[in-house]
Amino acid sequence: MALHRLSLRLRPTVTHVRSLHSGGCRQQQEAVAVDSEPEPFSVFRTRESDPACHSEKHLGQYYTLPSAHIRTLFPSGLPWRYQQQVKTFNEACIMVRQPSLEVISYLKKTDYSKPALRYLFYGQKGTGKTISLCHTVHFCYTQGWLVLHIPDAHQWVKNCKELLPSSYNASRFDQPLQATTWLRNFRLTNERFLSKIKTKHRYMWTKREFTEEGSLLGELVDQGISRVKSSSDVVGAVMKELRLQSGQPGSDFRLAVAVDGVNGLWGRSTIKKEDKSAVDPEELTLIYNLRKLMRNDWTGGAIIATLSQTGSLYTPKSAYLPQELLGERGFDSMDPFIPVSVPNYSEKEFESCYLYYMDRHWLQHPQSRTEEGKKELVFLSNRNPSMLDRICGFL
Amino acid sequence: NLAAAGPEKFTLEYIQKQVEEYEIGKRHLANMMGEDSENFTQEDIDLFDFIYLFFLLKQICFYFQHPDEIFPKQRAVQWGADGRPFHFLFYTGKQSYYSLMHDLYGKILKIEKHQDRLRAKGLFSQDAQLISLGPSRWLTKEELELLLVETISTHDYDRFIKLMERMLAMPYSSTEEEFVQRYRRQLEAQSMKQMMPPLEKDENGVAFSTAEGRRKTSDSSVILRDCGSGHITINGQDYLQYFPVLQDREQLMFPLQFMGVLGRFNLECTVSGGGRSSQAGALRLAISRALLSFLSEGDGEAMRQAGLLTPDPRVRERKKPGQEGARRKFTWKKR
Numbered sequence: 001m002a003l004h005r006l007s008l009r010l011r012p013t014v015t016h017v018r019s020l021h022s023g024g025c026r027q028q029q030e031a032v033a034v035d036s037e038p039e040p041f042s043v044f045r046t047r048e049s050d051p052a053c054h055s056e057k058h059l060g061q062y063y064t065l066p067s068a069h070i071r072t073l074f075p076s077g078l079p080w081r082y083q084q085q086v087k088t089f090n091e092a093c094i095m096v097r098q099p100s101l102e103v104i105s106y107l108k109k110t111d112y113s114k115p116a117l118r119y120l121f122y123g124q125k126g127t128g129k130t131i132s133l134c135h136t137v138h139f140c141y142t143q144g145w146l147v148l149h150i151p152d153a154h155q156w157v158k159n160c161k162e163l164l165p166s167s168y169n170a171s172r173f174d175q176p177l178q179a180t181t182w183l184r185n186f187r188l189t190n191e192r193f194l195s196k197i198k199t200k201h202r203y204m205w206t207k208r209e210f211t212e213e214g215s216l217l218g219e220l221v222d223q224g225i226s227r228v229k230s231s232s233d234v235v236g237a238v239m240k241e242l243r244l245q246s247g248q249p250g251s252d253f254r255l256a257v258a259v260d261g262v263n264g265l266w267g268r269s270t271i272k273k274e275d276k277s278a279v280d281p282e283e284l285t286l287i288y289n290l291r292k293l294m295r296n297d298w299t300g301g302a303i304i305a306t307l308s309q310t311g312s313l314y315t316p317k318s319a320y321l322p323q324e325l326l327g328e329r330g331f332d333s334m335d336p337f338i339p340v341s342v343p344n345y346s347e348k349e350f351e352s353c354y355l356y357y358m359d360r361h362w363l364q365h366p367q368s369r370t371e372e373g374k375k376e377l378v379f380l381s382n383r384n385p386s387m388l389d390r391i392c393g394f395l
Numbered sequence: 396n397l398a399a400a401g402p403e404k405f406t407l408e409y410i411q412k413q414v415e416e417y418e419i420g421k422r423h424l425a426n427m428m429g430e431d432s433e434n435f436t437q438e439d440i441d442l443f444d445f446i447y448l449f450f451l452l453k454q455i456c457f458y459f460q461h462p463d464e465i466f467p468k469q470r471a472v473q474w475g476a477d478g479r480p481f482h483f484l485f486y487t488g489k490q491s492y493y494s495l496m497h498d499l500y501g502k503i504l505k506i507e508k509h510q511d512r513l514r515a516k517g518l519f520s521q522d523a524q525l526i527s528l529g530p531s532r533w534l535t536k537e538e539l540e541l542l543l544v545e546t547i548s549t550h551d552y553d554r555f556i557k558l559m560e561r562m563l564a565m566p567y568s569s570t571e572e573e574f575v576q577r578y579r580r581q582l583e584a585q586s587m588k589q590m591m592p593p594l595e596k597d598e599n600g601v602a603f604s605t606a607e608g609r610r611k612t613s614d615s616s617v618i619l620r621d622c623g624s625g626h627i628t629i630n631g632q633d634y635l636q637y638f639p640v641l642q643d644r645e646q647l648m649f650p651l652q653f654m655g656v657l658g659r660f661n662l663e664c665t666v667s668g669g670g671r672s673s674q675a676g677a678l679r680l681a682i683s684r685a686l687l688s689f690l691s692e693g694d695g696e697a698m699r700q701a702g703l704l705t706p707d708p709r710v711r712e713r714k715k716p717g718q719e720g721a722r723r724k725f726t727w728k729k730r
Contacts, residue, residue, distance in 0.1 A: 124636070318636065375657040379625065379648050382635040391641065 044352040044359070046096070051104060051139035054096050060352045062093040065138060073141050075185045077151045077260075079130050081389060089360050095352060099340045100132040104139045106338070107302055112247065112254060115296045118334060120262070121306040123342035124320050126386030129306040130260055132342055136304050140256040145301070146193050148242065148293075149258045150182070154311035156286050157269035163279075167206075168233050172285050173271075179231035179286060183224045186238070193253060194218030200244060203237050205230045217241065236289035243293055247300025255301030257293055261312065262305035265291055266330030268314050294333065305334075345383040353385070357392055365395045407471060413462040437461060468544050491543040492551055496558065502571050503562050510567055521566060531579040533559070538580070591695075594688045604688040608681030610707050613669030615677040617662060619685040625658040629678070630665055643675035650683040650703050654694060660686075680706055 046061040048054060054063070070078075070092050078086070086092040103119050110117060119136075121129040141147055150156075156178050166172040187194065197217040204210040205227060211220055217238070224234025246255035259265075265287055271279045281287040294303060307325045309315055319325050322339055345353060354374060357363050367373040381388040425431065437460065473490075474480040484490040484497070513519040534542070536552045547555075559578065562568055568575075592606045603620040627634040627647070638644050651657050662682065666674045683703035687695050698704055712721035719725050 124633075318632075372652075372655070372657075376648065376652060379651070379657055380641065380644050382627075382633065384635055387635060 044355040045093075050142055051135060052108070052142060054101060054104065056101070058096045059098060059101065060095065060346075060348045062095050062352065062356055065092040065094060067092070069138065069141065072189055072191070073138060073147065073149075074134060075188055076181075077137070077149050078134060081386070082131065085389070089362075093356065094131060094135050094138075095128075095349060096135070097128065097132060097342075097349065099128075099342045100135040103132075103136050103304065103340055107136070107139065110302065112300045115299055116255075116257075116301050116303050118294070118296060118303040118305065118337035120322060120334065120337045120339050121304075121342050122320060122322050122325075122339055124344070124384070125309060125317075126384050127342045127344055128385045129308065129342045131385075132340075133258055133260055133304060133306045137256065137258045140254075140258075140302075141189075143254075145254040145256045146190050146242065146246075147256050147258065148186070148239070149189065150290065151185075151260055152308075152311060153259055153261045153264040153287075153290070154308065154313070156284065157264050157267070157271065157281050158311075158313060160271045163271060163273075164229065166232065166285050167230065168236075168285070172283050172288060173273075173279060174229075174232040174285050176228045176231050179235045180225055180228055182235060182286075183221050183231060183238075187218075187221050187225070194221060197241070197245060197251070197253070199237075199241050201237075201241070203233075205233070211237075232285040235286060239289050239293045243298045247298060251300070255298075257301065257303045259290070259294070259303070259305045261308040262294070262334075263307050263309075263312055263315075263325040263327075263330060265294070266327050266333065267312055270313055291333065305337075345385060345388070347383075350378065350383050350388075353388060363392055363395050368392075368395050410462055410466060413466070417460075417462055468541070470544050489545055489547060489551070491545055492547050492555075495543065496555065499555075499558050499562065502574060503558075503565070506562070506565055506568055506570065509570065510565070513567070527569075528563075528575070528579060530582045532582055534578050534580060539578075590684075591687045592685055602689075604685045606681045606684035606687075608677045608679070608684060608706070610676035610680060611669050611673035611710055613666060613673040613677040615664060615666035615674065615681045617664045617678065617681040617685050619682065619689070620661040620663070621659065621689065622661040623659055624661055627662040628664065634662075634664075638671065638675065640671065643671055646675040646679045647682065649679060650686055650698070653698065653701060653703065654686060654690060656686075656689075660689075676707060679703070 044061055046054075046058045046063050048058060049063050049066060051063075070086070099121060103121075106117070106119070121132050123129055137147055137149055156175065160175050160178070162175065162177055164174040164176060166174045194217050198214050199211065199217065199220060200213065202210060202213045203220075205223070209223075209227070209230075211223060220234060220238060220241075224231040224238075227234075242255055245251045246253065265281060267281065269279050269281050269284070271284075273279055282291075294305075296303070307320070307322060309317065309319055309325060312325065315325060322334075322337075323331055326334060354363075354377070358369070363369065365373070368377070377388065377391065381391055473482065473485055480486070482490045482494065484493045487493045510519060533556055536547070536549065539552060539555070540546055559575065562571065563575065592604045594602055594604050596602050597620075601620050601622055603618055605616065605618050607614065607616045609615070629637040634644065634647065638647070647662075648657070651660065664678055664681070666678055668674075669677070680703070683698055687698070687704075690698075695704075714721055717725075
C-alpha cells in the first residue's frame with residue numbers, strides 16, 4: 001500500500017528527528033534534511049504534543065507524551081498493559097482519536113460559570129476508553145487545571161484489606177489504605193496548587209487535632225497521609241473544599257474530575273462486614289464523598305468518566321451501554337450526561353497502529369509485514385485495540 | 396408366528412401354510428379395496444400404511460410380505476425316501492459350491508471350444524468382445540453364502556473369484572455375460588463432484604450462498620454474502636465477543652485465508668450445541684462449503700485436499716463398564 005511505502009521513504013527522517021526529540025537510544029542516522037514545518041512529517045506520527053492543538057488533521061496519528069508529565073499525571077492512571085508498552089518502547093504514544101478530540105473541543109468551548117458538564121466514555125471491551133480519558137486528562141493538565149483523577153473506582157469497592165468504622169459518621173466505613181494511596185498520587189499530580197488553595201472550613205480530626213480555617217490544601221493532604229486513620233475523611237474534606245471553591249470568583253483554577261470505572265460507584269461491592277453481610281457502596285466514606293462530587297451542583301470545571309465492565313462486579317460480560325452498567329440509581333444520578341461512544345479502530349486508525357508497531361520493530365514475524373498478514377490481523381482482532389495489542393505481542 | 400431372530404428351523408409344511416395364508420390375505424385385501432384380486436402385487440400392498448392394514452385385517456401383521464422374504468432360506472431335504480441324495484455332489488459336503496465351480500469350469504470349456512471353432516474358421520481375433528461389466532463388484536463372501544444357502548471358507552471364495560477372473564480375461568467371454576452378472580452387484584456411481592450450495596442473489600443484487608456444517612454435537616449454518624466488507628456476526632453477536640479465544644477465531648479464518656478472500660465476504664452465522672471448539676469446527680466446515688460456490692473447480696479441489704471439506708467423524712467415545720472412562724481403566728491393584 002502507498003502508506004507503507006511512504007513510511008519507508010520517510011523512516012530516516014523519523015529517526016533523525018526523534019533522536020532530537022527524546023534522546024532515546026537509537027543509532028544515529030546520517031543527517032537528513034528535516035522538514036521544518038510543524039505539520040505531521042509521517043503518516044502515523046505527529047510532532048504536536050500539546051493536546052490543545054490537536055485537531056481533525058491529527059486524527060489517527062500518534063503523539064508523544066512528555067515523560068515528565070507521565071510521572072506526575074499518571075502515577076497509576078494508565079492501564080497495566082499500556083504501562084508495559086511504555087516501558088518497552090521507551091516512549092508513551094497515544095493515538096489521537098475522535099471521542100477524546102470531541103470532548104476536548106467541548107471543554108474548550110464550555111462556559112465555566114454554568115454547572116459542570118458530565119462526559120461519559122462508553123464502548124465495548126478494549127476499545128480505548130481509559131486511554132481516551134487519559135488523553136483528555138492530559139489536555140486538562142496542560143491547560144493548568146487541577147486534576148482529580150481516580151484511576152479505578154472499582155478498586156475502592158473490592159479487595160479491601162482494612163475496613164474501619166468511620167469516626168465522622170458511625171454508619172459508614174473507612175478505607176485507610178486506598179485513601180492514603182490516592183492522597184499521595186493527588187499530591188504528586190497537583191503540586192503547584194497545594195500551596196495556593198486555602199481551606200474555607202475548620203476540620204476536627206480528633207479531640208486534639210484539627211485544621212484551622214484558611215490553612216493550605218497541602219497541609220490538609222499531609223495531615224491525611226501522616227494520620228492514616230483519618231485519611232478517608234481527609235479525602236472527603238479535600239473533595240468538599242475543591243467543589244466549593246472552584247467556580248468562585250476568587251479562585252483561579254478549574255477542576256477536572258476524572259473517574260475511571262464510574263459504574264462501580266453505584267454497583268455492588270464484595271467487601272463484607274464482620275458478620276459476613278455485604279457492604280453497600282453507600283456505606284463507604286470514599287464512595288459517598290465521590291458521589292457527592294459527581295453531582296453537577298458546582299461550577300467551574302468538568303467531570304469526565306468512563307464505564308468499565310472489566311473490573312465491575314456482578315455485571316454480565318456483554319453489558320457495555322450506560323443504562324446496563326450504571327443501573328437505575330447510577331443513571332438517575334448521572335443524568336443528564338453527554339455520552340461519548342468509543343468504537344473499534346477505523347481503517348485509517350488501524351493502519352496507523354500497524355505502522356507504529358512496524359516502526360517500533362514490534363512485529364517480528366516476516367509474514368506480518370505482508371499484505372496478507374495485515375488482513376489476517378484485521379480479521380483476528382476485528383480492529384479492537386486491546387485484542388490487536390495482545391496478538392501483536394507474540395508476533 | 397413371524398420370522399424369529401436366530402436360526403430356527405421351519406418345516407416345509409409350515410412355510411407352505413404361511414404362503415397359502417399370505418395369498419388368501421392378499422385376495423381379501425384386494426376385495427376390500429375393490430382392486431383386481433388376480434393381479435394384486437406386493438408393490439400395491441406396500442402402498443398401504445401398516446396401521447391401516449391392522450384395522451382392515453383385524454390382526455397384527457407388521458409385515459405384509461411374501462413368506463420367502465421373511466423366513467430365511469433353508470435347505471429342503473436333500474435326499475429322497477429311499478435315502479439316496481438328489482444331487483450328485485452331495486457327498487462333497489458343499490454341494491452347491493462345488494456344483495457352481497463345476498458349472499463355471501464347464502462354461503470356460505465352452506468358451507475355449509468356441510475359440511477353437513473360430514480359429515478353425517480363421518475369424519479369431521485376440522482383443523474382441525471382452526465383457527463390459529460396468530461399475531459393479533463381485534459378490535461378497537456373505538452374499539455368496541446366502542445365495543448358496545451353505546457356508547464356504549475364505550479359501551473356497553478366493554478360488555471362486557480367481558476362476559471368474561480367469562474366465563473374464565479370456566476373449567469371447569461375453570457369451571456368458573448373463574451368467575457372470577448373476578454374481579456381481581452394481582455400485583452406485585460415486586460422483587467425485589462436491590455438493591456445491593447454489594449461488595443465489597438477494598434483493599440488493601448481492602450474491603450469497605448458504606451452507607451447513609456439523610462437528611461433534613454442534614450444528615451451524617452460514618450465509619456468505621459477497622459484499623466486500625469482512626463483517627462477521629454469530630448468533631447476532633460480534634464474533635470477537637462470541638469467541639474470545641484466539642484459536643476459535645483462527646479456525647474461522649482458515650478457509651478464507653487459504654483462498655485469499657479475507658476481506659471480501661460478509662458472514663452471518665448461527666451455531667448451537669457443543670462446546671466452543673466444536674462450534675468453531677462446525678462453522679469452519681460450513682464456511683468452506685459455502686465458499687465452494689464462489690470459487691473455481693481447482694480451488695474447490697485444493698480445499699478438499701487441505702481437508703477443509705471433510706466433516707470430522709470423531710465423536711465422544713462411550714464409557715465402558717468396568718473402566719473409568721472410554722479408555723482409562725481403574726487403578727490396577729496388585730492385591
